[in-house]
Amino acid sequence: MSGTVQFSGAGAESVVSARIEGGDVALVGCPADTDVVYFVARPEFKNPASLKGKSSGVTRLGSTTHFYLRTALRSLGLDPEKDMTILQLGGGAEITTAMRSGRVAAAALPFRNTYALIQMGWPVLVDLSTPNFVYPSSCVATSRAFIKGNPAAVERFIKAYVEATRLIKKDSVFVEHVIKKWHRETDTAFIKKTVEVYTRIFKPIPYVSDQGLEIVLKELSGRRPVPKEFFGRPELFRDHGPLEKLVKEGWIERAGS
Numbered sequence: 113m114s115g116t117v118q119f120s121g122a123g124a125e126s127v128v129s130a131r132i133e134g135g136d137v138a139l140v141g142c143p144a145d146t147d148v149v150y151f152v153a154r155p156e157f158k159n160p161a162s163l164k165g166k167s168s169g170v171t172r173l174g175s176t177t178h179f180y181l182r183t184a185l186r187s188l189g190l191d192p193e194k195d196m197t198i199l200q201l202g203g204g205a206e207i208t209t210a211m212r213s214g215r216v217a218a219a220a221l222p223f224r225n226t227y228a229l230i231q232m233g234w235p236v237l238v239d240l241s242t243p244n245f246v247y248p249s250s251c252v253a254t255s256r257a258f259i260k261g262n263p264a265a266v267e268r269f270i271k272a273y274v275e276a277t278r279l280i281k282k283d284s285v286f287v288e289h290v291i292k293k294w295h296r297e298t299d300t301a302f303i304k305k306t307v308e309v310y311t312r313i314f315k316p317i318p319y320v321s322d323q324g325l326e327i328v329l330k331e332l333s334g335r336r337p338v339p340k341e342f343f344g345r346p347e348l349f350r351d352h353g354p355l356e357k358l359v360k361e362g363w364i365e366r367a368g369s
Contacts, residue, residue, distance in 0.1 A: 118258055123176050124248035125328050128349050139350040141318035142251035143277055148309045150226045151184035151238035153218035158235055160188035166217035167197045169207040176249045180220035184238040248324040266354045277314050320350040
């Protein structure tokens, strides 16, 4: 909002929160309507009922990990406010450590944090990467002032973003090389699986989901007052103008051919 950064990778909730407070922010694209998140339990907890009275962990209350945890518990017929104690543990690595030590019985975490646990045979009670669990956790944001004042730069950025998504879906070998180089990852099996699971959820055109925005608003309204005028008006939080221009011009179709 200060103009120091022109584009930001951000969860929709942070952008929606800032916009409600009057901030000049807008989402211009979301590559996926969900994320590769699994609700994994320690091996001794093989069914939802066994988790009652136990602890789970999130990065912080109100975070994306907290949303996914509540969603997973509800899908299992558990009450996230009553059936488990939720601890704020600071990060995915810290939550994983707490699970290994037994301090935490189960948690909803991204693929990177759950991969090793799943390989060890720990049970996945809920796969939150399916279309049943819509939540725009990773998007691209900018300011409306920047969109208006720098249309050429915004168009170039979105073109590059769409082209990157196309490349991810088309050339898995190249993407594996990128992950290995820039993430300094050495586990070949993990790299291949990472490419596989994320390629599956990426969209060819990164529209911001209206349903996803409504879910974010509903979640926010459970923790703080949200004026009624923000509901049912996704255009207040997103600007599809630059993306729609490329679609109408046929650029995206040509780029994918």
